[in-house]
Amino acid sequence: MAKRVTLIGAAIAVPFTYSSYTNAQMEKKVDNSNKKYEKKIKKQQEEIKALKEVNKDQEVKIETNTQSVSDTSKKIDETEVSLRRQIAEVEAEIEKKNKLQQDIKEKKAEEVKQPVKQQETKPQSKPATQVNKVEDTKEEKVETKDTGSLKTFDAEVTYYTANAESTGKSVGDVAYGITASGAQVRSGMVAMDNSIYPFGTKVRINGTVYTNCDTGGAIKGNRIDIYVPTVSQAQQLGRQTVKAEVVEWGNGKCVAN
Numbered sequence: 001m002a003k004r005v006t007l008i009g010a011a012i013a014v015p016f017t018y019s020s021y022t023n024a025q026m027e028k029k030v031d032n033s034n035k036k037y038e039k040k041i042k043k044q045q046e047e048i049k050a051l052k053e054v055n056k057d058q059e060v061k062i063e064t065n066t067q068s069v070s071d072t073s074k075k076i077d078e079t080e081v082s083l084r085r086q087i088a089e090v091e092a093e094i095e096k097k098n099k100l101q102q103d104i105k106e107k108k109a110e111e112v113k114q115p116v117k118q119q120e121t122k123p124q125s126k127p128a129t130q131v132n133k134v135e136d137t138k139e140e141k142v143e144t145k146d147t148g149s150l151k152t153f154d155a156e157v158t159y160y161t162a163n164a165e166s167t168g169k170s171v172g173d174v175a176y177g178i179t180a181s182g183a184q185v186r187s188g189m190v191a192m193d194n195s196i197y198p199f200g201t202k203v204r205i206n207g208t209v210y211t212n213c214d215t216g217g218a219i220k221g222n223r224i225d226i227y228v229p230t231v232s233q234a235q236q237l238g239r240q241t242v243k244a245e246v247v248e249w250g251n252g253k254c255v256a257n
Contacts, residue, residue, distance in 0.1 A: 155244035200250025213254035
């Protein structure tokens, strides 16, 4: 703090000031002031450094997010390509199965033609002498009645399902549930020796009329394999010998009841 004094001389008063601080005090004050500013500058520098670190972290995050988006986009593209390839494979497999199913139907249709020709050449009546000849071969025991093309006979009756244990086919196979006549298997159908009983032949067993729509390598002579929906039913019914009666001769085509 400066003090103001007045010197009187002649007729003029000349004012002047002098410092109340010594040089040492002034230096100390300046030094303190410098330290204060240095601290402030240092603090600001630290704040700037912190801001730079934050900015750097944000830049790293942005770069990471950008890379993540790029990776995700790449994965999406790869997934799309994979899905298209799988769709193409499925479509090709479906087309292959459809062709196989068509080939099977055409083959079965060709197999059906031969029994039809045999049936057309059969006489309308079957003499007793022909029946006796069949009995001698022991392939079938036929008891004839004078009823034209109809006949009764002792049949060995078994039961089968559409599953692998009976047909070798499983659910999902192209030909699953398709009979040798080309018809879809269902209740009321039987498998018989197609060389004797053409497809469409109807037989009465225990009061129920069945239609011959199927056959198989083990179905010979007077054996009749009756379709049932489940394996448990087939096992429960087992094997039986019963009287069977042809009530209508087939023409080689399966026309189920």
